[in-house]
Amino acid sequence: MARTTEKSHDLLQIIRDDGLRDRTLEPSLTDAQLKELYKWMLLVRVLDQRMLNLQRQGRIGFYGTVTGEEAAVIGSAYALKKEDWILPALRQGGAALMRGFPLSLYIAQCIGNSLDVQKGRQMPCHYGYKPANFVAWSSNIATQLPHAVGVAYAAKIKKDPTVVMAYLGDGATSEGDFHVAANMAGVWKAPVVFLCQNNQWAISVPFSQQTAAESIAIKATAYGFQGVRVDGNDVLAVYKAAQTAVDRARAGEGPTLVEAVTYRIGAHSSSDDPSRYRSEEEVERWRKRDPIDRYKNYLRQRGLWSQNFESQLQEELNAQISLAITEAEAAPALTVDSLFEDVYAQMPWHLREQLENLKKTR
16 A cells, blocks of 8 residues: 555544544634535535536536545635635635635636636636635646745735745645745745645655655755644644644744645546556545545534535535536637737737738638
8 A cells, every 4th residue: 555644643633534523622613614614615525526527528628626625725725814815736726716716707717718817828727816816826836836935925025914825735845846935935934834735646646656754744844944734634623724824924933834634536637547546445445534524523513514404505506506607608708819918018010910810810
C-alpha cells in the first residue's frame, strides 16, 4: 500500500469518523453557522454530480470534481473575511460560490459563452471572480503561490489587514514555485496561509513518491514559519486550523502552511481514469471516511440534522442548480469580436484590420 499521511499523532481532529467530537476543541460557531457549513458542503457534492453528468452528455467539455474533499475547501474558506483574497488551485470553486460567485456564472465558465465573465479565454474550472477577490489560476502547477505572496506582501506594505489564502495540492510542493513562495513568505512574514489539500494523488503520482519528508506541513520549518496538519475530512478541524492561521497572519505573525490530509474519491478530472493507477480497495477505505457523512452524524448528535432537513435541502439545491444550468445554457455564444476586446483601451489599427479580415473569412 502506498504511504499516506492519514494516521499521525499530530493530526488535528475534532470530529471522529463516527461523528463523536472532542468538546474541548470545538470552535465557537452558532447552530446556524454549523448548518450553513453543511449546506455549502452538500451544494459542492450535488453540483459535482450534476456537472459531471453535463460533461458526459457533451454539454461542457471538462470538469474536475472535489468529491471527498469538501470539508477541506469549505472549512478553510469559511475562516476568511469578505475583504480577504483567495488564489485557488483546481478544486476550490465551492469557495468562490460561498463568497458570492453566482451559480449561473460558475456553470457558464465551463461552457465559455457570453455569460462567462472570462469570455471563454480560460480553461473550464479555472474560475475567477473579482467581486469575491477570487483570482483565476493557471493549469501550470503552483504558479499561483508566488502571486499569493506578492498580494499578501502588498497588503502588508499598505498596512491593509487583508489575509491571502493560497491553495495547493500535494503535487505542487514538488514545484520550484512552492519553495520560492514559501521562502519569501517567511522572509517577509507575509500575511498568507498556504492551504495544501493533500489528497494523496497528484494525478497518478502517489504521495509516497512525492516527497521523502514525513509530511507536507513539516516543510514550513525550513522557511521559518509554522506548519500544521489537520484531518482534511473533518470540516470543524479544518475551520479551526485555518481560523488560527488567518488570525496569526492578520496579527502580523506571518504565514502558516496548513496540510489538510484528505482524499480524492473521484478522478483527477473528467479526462482521467484512476483505475489505471490505484486500487478500488484504497478508494473504498477512504469512502468510509466521507466528510459529509461524518459531519452529518455530528449534526445529528447535536440535534441539528433530520431526514426532513436533508430532503428539503437536497430539493432546494437541485432546484438552484437546475435554474442556473438553464440560465447558463440559454446565454448566446460569444461573437468573434471578443477575441480582440480587452487587449487595449481602444482597439489599434492592426487589430481592427485583423478583425475585419477574420469576419470576411467566416
